[in-house]
Amino acid sequence: MMERVPLALAAALLLSLAACGGGSGGEDAAAGPSTDPAGEELTGTLTVFAAASLTDVFTELGERLEQENPGLSVQFSFAGSSALATQITQGAPADVFASANPPQMAVVADAGLAAGDPEVVTTNVLEIAVPAGNPAGVSGLADFAREDLALALCAAEVPCGAASQQVFEAAGVDAAPDTLEEDVRAALTKVELGEVDAALVYASDVAAAGDAVEGIAFPEAEDAVNDYPIAVLAGAPNPAAAEAFVELVASGAGQQALADAGFRAP
Amino acid sequence: MRRRRETGVPAPLLVPAAVAVAFLVLPLAGLLVRTPWADLPAQLAEPAVGQALRLSLVSATLATGVSLLLGVPLAWVLARSRARGRSVLRALVTVPLVLPPVVGGVALFLVLGRQGIVGRWLDEAFGVTIPFTTTAVVIAETFVAMPFLVISVEGALRAADTRFEDAAATLGADRWTTFRRVTLPLVAPGVAAGAVLCWARALGEFGATITFAGNFPGTTQTMPLAVYLELQSDPPAAIVLSVLLLAVSLGTLLLLRDRWLTRSGAAA
Structure with a gap:
């Protein structure tokens, strides 16, 4: 992994x-x-x-x-x-x-x-990754401002984190993450294990993750094409x-x- | 007399010992040579750095405390009890030593995570979730570091002279009193050495922490995590942070050694 x-x-x-x-x-x-x-x-x-x-x-x-x-x-x-x-x-x-x-x-x-x-x-563009079945009912980028959800983002120092920051700024969303992961796969792992309700990762990572993870595309992703x-x-x-x-x-x-x-x- | 004995190191030991010193110290020297010392004050003034350093020291100390509380009794069981399956138990207990820490972090999720065997129940019954909290940092560090303490203390217990315990028992002390008043003082140097090892391992812990506790400034971002992330964007700053962590940990260990270890070491 x-x-x-x-x-x-x-x-x-x-x-x-x-x-x-x-x-x-x-x-x-x-x-x-x-x-x-x-x-x-x-x-x-x-x-x-x-x-x-x-x-x-x-x-x-x-x-x-x-x-x-x-x-x-x-x-x-x-x-x-x-x-x-x-x-x-x-x-x-x-x-x-x-x-x-x-x-x-x-x-x-x-x-x-x-x-x-x-x-x-x-x-590659960002996509919202949620555990299979989307237990927290995440629907869009705005949900990343919800304090009651467990949320993972990539750290700003790594590419997916920089892209996430760009997307949040463009959308005017004040994100409330619980963890800033060291790379995109680490963020995805936490979704796969069901330990976070949503993470912002790349569409390709969602495709690679298989059935344990669902992807939600969002229009603001076009602001940070990688x-x-x-x-x-x-x-x-x-x-x-x-x-x-x-x-x-x-x-x-x-x-x-x-x-x-x-x-x-x- | 004592000094003469110390200088008479046999040549076959001297050369490998010198190589060992070079091997262990040169990387440190490399780090010091590459440190942009001019950046040091600016880095120290950075609130995030102080935060990470404080969190590292607090969580490593708590992890050592928990390890002492649970690890010393476990070491006693491994060294003194006659229970069957002790060797299997010892092997199981030292698993975290050989487990890659990242795997340890995933394993902790499977037990204490929101979806974990115990964690799910904690969440449903009490609304308590452990991952991504400072508690998770302490748990991850304890998981990885406690075996160091257990092994040190077990070794000390095996080496200790059990006749003192027998004498205490003959004089009417019960087992708990014997343990407190005789066994524990006898193995104090071993406990101290184990605690230092445990603390140092906890302070440097990276893999299990970033996996199980995540990385968030102020709650779970310890110094090793801060160093790793800084390395992604600003390697010189990462070196400054590494040197800072090294200086603080070495300083703490030297201070403890002067106050505590040498005295008990001389007694041993």
């Missing part, structure tokens, strides 16, 4: 890349993880750092890429965008970064760590596979998978 790629795995990855002897520079290194110049086959390991909300879609797309390229292994690290941006600027060996908001992508791009301009591949930029990283150990993954996300199949998961086209 809140799984992250453990440090040990990242270290093992580093070691295996080092053992390959190549880096992104060695075009003639046959053992290195790169494309065969003549063919399309991708090999080696592709490491994608992606916002937690992309977990399900990207896992599916990664498996698809692995099926098309039996020599390729796709590893993901799903976490909050800001945590990932910090890890990348601290030298984490990633090939692709997909952020849940432009400012965190800017952190990486401004550090000169993105190869080329980041591209917005999808968008862009998801993606970029191949400048120090990518496996740039060819990184390009292929970004292309797959932008392709018709990728966009369909995103739409099925509650995302909207940019």
Whole structure:
């Protein structure tokens, strides 16, 4: 639920890349993880750092890429965008970064760590998540001002919290949350457990949560449409596979998978 | 005489000990080097910081109090009673040590949450809900920290000389008097060490707290939670907060050590 790629795995990855002897520079290194110049086959390991909300879609797309390229292994690290941006600027060996908001992508791009301009591949809007059956009878954004309800919002420091704040300001609602969650999945977990009456999360999170959670769309959500930029990283150990993954996300199949998961086209 | 004995550290111990010191202290040094000291006064003046610090200290102290009240008797049962299934009981009691704290937080929900086994009844009968309150912070910290105290005290009880207790019993003291007047003073250093460990663990608690108690300034946002969230938006400020928490906890421990631990330690 809140799984992250453990440090040990990242270290093992580093070691295996080092053992390959190549880096992104060695075009003639046959053992290195790169494309065969003549063919399309991708090999080696592709490491994608992606916002937690992309977990399900990207896992599916990664498996698809692995099926098309039996020599390729796709590893993901799903976490909050800001945590990932910090890890990348601290030298984490990633090939692709997909952020849940432009400012965190800017952190990486401004550090000169993105190869080329980041591209917005999808968008997400906020939705009200309530436990199945909506026991508290929540109907719209105004209910977030009710003191008698147990309500969860994302903390203002993380993207979904910033978007929530924007929506409340635009709607003129004085929210009375009981907890400010550290990321969107944590907020959703509290809805799933029935411990809060409502939380403000992304439409994609509601879609991923299954039957335990119901989503309520609200018109004010249009005030905070969230862009998801993606970029191949400048120090990518496996740039060819990184390009292929970004292309797959932008392709018709990728966009369909995103739409099925509650995302909207940019 | 005493000093000479202390300086004669065998070389095979010296090198690993030095490595251990470097390993434990270097990250701390890294933190201190990166601290933007100029920001420190501004951060200290921030009301939210004082609030989080106060909440951390109060809730860790309460958690230690609860742990002492419940954990010392439990340690006695584990060390002294002849009940069957003691080893199973000990294993169960130390589960929070190996459980990832976030899982501990979810487990607490399943028992004490609004929909939990006990929590549902509390809500229906008394209208009391525990999650997202300071009480929940204390409960989460106690859950994670109490095993440290239980293990320390149990170890001290096992190491204590039971002949003193036998002597007290021979002299006519009942079991409760023996426990209060003989056993407890005998294991006081172990209880103190356990309480310090427990307090330190409670003070740094993050996973179970943010899961079960949530995060709201003033009621449930302790320092570790504030540090984590600050790290999302302003890493230098997060470092300042970490250093502040470290300074306060180290200061408290040193103060206690001078007043309390060394004296009892010398007696042991």
